[in-house]
Amino acid sequence: MSCYERFGVTEIINASGSVTRLGGAPMPATVLDAFREAAGATVPLEILQAAAAEKIASACGTESGLVTAGSAAALTLGAAAILAGTDAGRMEQLPHCDGFPNEFLVAREHRNGYDHAVRAAGARFVEVGMNEIVSGAGVRRTEAWEYEAAITPQTAGILYVKTPDSRPSLPEVMEVARKHNLPVLVDAAGELPPRENLKAIPATGADLVCFSGGKAVRGPQSTGILCGRRDLVMSAAVQMLDMDDHPELWEPPESLIDRSRLSGMPRHGIGRTLKVSKEEIIALLTALDLFCSGAYDSDRERFHGWLTAIADRLEGTCATCRIDLPDNGQTPPTLTIHLAGAACPREAAWEVCRQLRKASPPVYVSHGRLDQGELVVYPLCLTEAAVPVLADRLHEKISALK
Numbered sequence: 001m002s003c004y005e006r007f008g009v010t011e012i013i014n015a016s017g018s019v020t021r022l023g024g025a026p027m028p029a030t031v032l033d034a035f036r037e038a039a040g041a042t043v044p045l046e047i048l049q050a051a052a053a054e055k056i057a058s059a060c061g062t063e064s065g066l067v068t069a070g071s072a073a074a075l076t077l078g079a080a081a082i083l084a085g086t087d088a089g090r091m092e093q094l095p096h097c098d099g100f101p102n103e104f105l106v107a108r109e110h111r112n113g114y115d116h117a118v119r120a121a122g123a124r125f126v127e128v129g130m131n132e133i134v135s136g137a138g139v140r141r142t143e144a145w146e147y148e149a150a151i152t153p154q155t156a157g158i159l160y161v162k163t164p165d166s167r168p169s170l171p172e173v174m175e176v177a178r179k180h181n182l183p184v185l186v187d188a189a190g191e192l193p194p195r196e197n198l199k200a201i202p203a204t205g206a207d208l209v210c211f212s213g214g215k216a217v218r219g220p221q222s223t224g225i226l227c228g229r230r231d232l233v234m235s236a237a238v239q240m241l242d243m244d245d246h247p248e249l250w251e252p253p254e255s256l257i258d259r260s261r262l263s264g265m266p267r268h269g270i271g272r273t274l275k276v277s278k279e280e281i282i283a284l285l286t287a288l289d290l291f292c293s294g295a296y297d298s299d300r301e302r303f304h305g306w307l308t309a310i311a312d313r314l315e316g317t318c319a320t321c322r323i324d325l326p327d328n329g330q331t332p333p334t335l336t337i338h339l340a341g342a343a344c345p346r347e348a349a350w351e352v353c354r355q356l357r358k359a360s361p362p363v364y365v366s367h368g369r370l371d372q373g374e375l376v377v378y379p380l381c382l383t384e385a386a387v388p389v390l391a392d393r394l395h396e397k398i399s400a401l402k
């Protein structure tokens with residue numbers, strides 16, 4: 001009996017990849033071993049985070065870094081760092097920002113559910129640009145001048161959400177930000193792989209960048225990375241770490257926290273709710289090493305074999321299959337199952353998706369393109385044993401449409 005069954009919970013076949021709703025990425029054995037070993041010994045958290053800072057700094061080409069409780073937590077901590085800086089009084093005050101600037105500029109088309117994490121620190125958004133392509137009323141995306149036009153004395157920083165397609169480009173936004181001395185916080189949670197992005201995104205000059213640890217890096221689902229400027233990472237660190245020590249005794253590692261730059265010794269900060277355990281930190285650092293070494297690249301071939309087997313099984317049904325293998329040598333392949341035509345109306349994708357979730361064991365395929373009649377299979381969280389079961393279920397539900 002599995003540990004989940006012991007508590008009455010049924011395991012599923014996750015064909016959606018590392019999504020948080022379904023528990024994130026599978027941790028490699030090396031990462032799990034490190035997690036277990038770390039749990040059996042004790043170290044002070046600020047010393048461990050200082051070691052993590054060095055490791056992350058070298059992986060990301062930044063001055064410093066921090067292991068956070070996910071990328072969303074990194075957004076809250078990054079915003080808190082930009083709002084408070086090294087001012088202990090401001091740290092104490094957050095999320096209330098009476099008396100100091102707290103507005104973050106954000107492109108209207110960058111807004112998403114994770115921006116709650118930025119507002120949680122006390123930031124208030126000022127939207128720039130339009131979303132006229134989605135509204136069907138225009139052809140233009142947000143432009144850099146629109147950020148510049150919105151800057152006021154109340155502006156504290158800029159939130160930029162990075163995707164391969166985000167506009168304006170990050171370098172264009174950085175140019176405006178540098179001219180006006182405004183810090184930029186970048187949400188790059190899902191921008192790995194390619195691993196080159198670990199360095200390429202901070203290399204734009206972005207002051208703070210957030211990456212998820214529980215997606216393609218395959219660390220614990222509850223981890224992330226905040227990397228960037230030393231003074232801002234220091235502010236984030238003191239606002240997250242447990243601060244229950246005497247000012248007379250507190251001697252944090254200077255590489256992470258330079259006491260002489262703080263206006264006082266803060267008490268628990270706004271990020272204390274976002275704590276990370278020593279096991280999670282060690283596991284994330286171990287996973288980051290694997291990710292950076294290219295250890296996951298060889299999985300692509302096995303994944304490709306699995307997806308081919310599923311596509312073969314669906315031959316003769318009304319669905320058409322397409323396998324995409326990005327040419328960066330790193331990103332895993334995906335299988336798109338397209339429903340179209342009289343026998344396979346595209347609206348049926350919703351029903352197939354619903355039926356799959358009700359199957360035994362339940363199957364979750366990626367649901368982002370159901371409107372286009374597409375079910376997408378991501379291989380990262382599949383197992384060798386699950387592949388034929390998944391193929392049979394898909395065949396059964398799609399065949400039933402006729």
Ligand SMILES: *Cc1c(COP(=O)(O)O)cnc(C)c1O
Binds near residue numbers: 072
């Ligand atoms: C996944 C994601 C997040 C949240 O990351 P967590 O590590 O789950 O906290 C934030 N922003 C974007 C764009 C994401 O894709």
